[in-house]
Amino acid sequence: MMKTFGRIVTIFCFACVVCMVSGNHGGRSDETKVVQRKRRDYDYDYHLLHMMTNLQRQIRAVEKEMKKRHKEVAFTVVHDGTGQRITHQSQVVKYNQVKFNIGGGYHKYSGCFVAPVKGTYVFFFSLEPYPGTKSSFVITVNDRGMLEGVSGAIHDEYNMSSNMVVVSLRKGDHVNVKTHPTWSVDPRQRLRYSGNSFSGFLLYPR
Numbered sequence: 001m002m003k004t005f006g007r008i009v010t011i012f013c014f015a016c017v018v019c020m021v022s023g024n025h026g027g028r029s030d031e032t033k034v035v036q037r038k039r040r041d042y043d044y045d046y047h048l049l050h051m052m053t054n055l056q057r058q059i060r061a062v063e064k065e066m067k068k069r070h071k072e073v074a075f076t077v078v079h080d081g082t083g084q085r086i087t088h089q090s091q092v093v094k095y096n097q098v099k100f101n102i103g104g105g106y107h108k109y110s111g112c113f114v115a116p117v118k119g120t121y122v123f124f125f126s127l128e129p130y131p132g133t134k135s136s137f138v139i140t141v142n143d144r145g146m147l148e149g150v151s152g153a154i155h156d157e158y159n160m161s162s163n164m165v166v167v168s169l170r171k172g173d174h175v176n177v178k179t180h181p182t183w184s185v186d187p188r189q190r191l192r193y194s195g196n197s198f199s200g201f202l203l204y205p206r
C-alpha cells in the first residue's frame with residue numbers, strides 16, 4: 001500500500017516537473033523567436049546599409065575612372081585655295097586650314113596627328129589632286145603605310161580618292177597622310193581646297 005502510494009507521488013511529482021519544464025521551455029522559446037527575428041531584421045538592415053555604402057563607394061570610383069578616361073579627340077583639317085605643292089615621294093601632306101581640333105591631336109605645322117591618349121581611332125582622308133594629274137597617297141602610322149588612295153588623271157577634271165582606317169594607337173603614335181613612297185610624282189601636282197581633307201577621332205579610349 002505504502003509502496004503504491006509512494007509510486008503515485010513519485011509519478012505525480014515527475015509529471016509536475018515535466019509540465020513545469022515544458023511550460024517554461026515553451027515561454028522561453030517564444031521569447032527567443034522574437035529576439036531572433038529582431039536580430040535577423042537588424043542583421044538584414046545592417047547588411048543592406050553595408051551594401052549601399054559599398055555601392056556608393058564603387059559608383060564614386062567608377063565616376064572618377066570615367067572622368068580620367070573621358071577624353072575628346074576629334075579633328076578635321078583641309079587645304080585652302082593656296083594649297084600645297086606636291087614635289088616628292090613620301091611627302092607629308094600638311095593641311096593648312098584647321099576646321100576642328102578638339103583634344104589638340106593635329107599639329108598644323110608638321111601635318112601630323114599625334115595620339116593624345118591610347119585607344120581605337122578612326123581616320124579618313126579625301127584627296128582631290130590637280131586636274132589632269134594622277135596621284136597616289138597613303139595614310140601612315142609611325143611612318144608605316146596602312147592603306148592608300150589612288151586617283152588617275154582626268155583631263156580638266158578632278159578624280160578623287162579616299163580611304164578610311166580604324167587603328168589601335170598608343171599615346172604619342174603619329175598618323176600622317178603622305179604621297180606614295182614609290183609612285184612617281186607629277187610636278188604639276190597641287191592640293192587645293194576642301195576636297196583635300198583629313199579627319200579623325202577617338203572611338204574608344206583604353
Ligand SMILES: *[C@@H]1O[C@H](CO)[C@@H](O)[C@H](O)[C@H]1NC(C)=O
Nearest residue numbers: 134150151152153154159160
Ligand atoms: C580615276 O582614277 C582611278 C584610279 O586610277 C581610275 O581607275 C579611274 O578610271 C579614274 N576615273 C576616270 C573618270 O578617269
